[in-house]
Amino acid sequence: MQSNTSHISIVLCRPQFAGNVGAAARCGKNMGIGRLVVVGKPNLDQDEMYRRATHVAAEVIDGIRYVDNLEAALADFQYIVGTTARLGGARGPVVSPREMAEKVSGISQENRVALLFGPEDAGLTNDELRFCHLVVNIPTAEFKSLNLSHAVMILCYEIFSCRLSTEGRFVSKLASSQELEGMYGQVAELLVRIGFLNSQNPEYWMMHIRRLLSRTGLHSKEVKIIRGICRQMDWFLESRGKEDKKT
């Protein structure tokens, strides 16, 4: 199901670096999430913030809601997703970004959702995590400390991709078996003609050729390209024969 991204906000709790706030705005904008809340009245360099946001996400920076404390910032949200790099009993169960995205796709239809991130140095405290309905941990190798804006990107990307996987944007149409067989017949004929295949037993090498072309999943257009090459080759051989006869 498609998340309702107009119901989703990025909430940055006590961010320290203006560059990260700007970069987070850009990430949100890339993934269709245009609401940003900044908690704790940090002293942020406006130029750096706008620079990293780029002009396209400048409107996200213009629209930042600044709130003094976290409780007030979260008051109107119905579902709060927290993030943590640390794992352990005190933090309770965590989910992956992908599991979070699946949950949020349904919940965001009718509810306002906050994606909550802690400050760069220490992350969210246990106290702050208590507000959260769900806590996400981004899987990493040994080096766990993600840049804040990169953590924002991964969550926004998962939310945006989750809606896409059900829309099937990347499923493109492959050539039909009929198209493929027509092509292979034409290829085999040509290869016999030029003596690459033995007309008595063309199958061994054709099997290799089929295998290498088919496992890729050919599109109709690509089948037409291959058939076009074969046709051109035939035409070339033909017309050359005629020319040679003329001389």
Place this chain on the structure above:
Amino acid sequence: MQSNTSHISIVLCRPQFAGNVGAAARCGKNMGIGRLVVVGKPNLDQDEMYRRATHVAAEVIDGIRYVDNLEAALADFQYIVGTTARLGGARGPVVSPREMAEKVSGISQENRVALLFGPEDAGLTNDELRFCHLVVNIPTAEFKSLNLSHAVMILCYEIFSCRLSTEGRFVSKLASSQELEGMYGQVAELLVRIGFLNSQNPEYWMMHIRRLLSRTGLHSKEVKIIRGICRQMDWFLESRGKEDKKT
């Protein structure tokens, strides 16, 4: 199956900003990918690069391999993943980061894989994309322009998160970029000779042919078969010319 990240490199082609190179090094380190190649001798501010990498990824910056041109940078890789923000006929079929990760998890077991990213302003050119076995498009909302290091993060994250269910799937050795380039050169020559490609502008159709052959992951033996067909075709055209002269 989890990717063998020690076989995977991040290749940044002509990056303009030291901060992005540093941030990309940190992203790689977060996700277990510690090799970084920088192409094109850019003039990068070392301090900014180390600052954004943080001390944990400093060793990635120390180990950067700087290479003058892309062809040399890619010569030893057996599978090259390119990235593009633009879609359209001239770029051929693209896959999602997730589909890419599934592919790479198997291929990286036995092969050196490059994740190739273009410069911040314009991305990879069509010429540069020709080296790629697979082209990835990161899905976005209307605002398509991702910061370079965020694009790096999404690909590295997907690779790290992917655990392919087809445990123990047969993974064999693929042809190197050098073998492939030799083959494509020979194919292009033949297609120009028979008039399928215009010698003035062979690149459009060659791009489609490259894409359809490369995304499958060609083995050395298959490269030899294709070159054998080209050679046979040349020989056939040659000997036919001679025969015709005799008569």
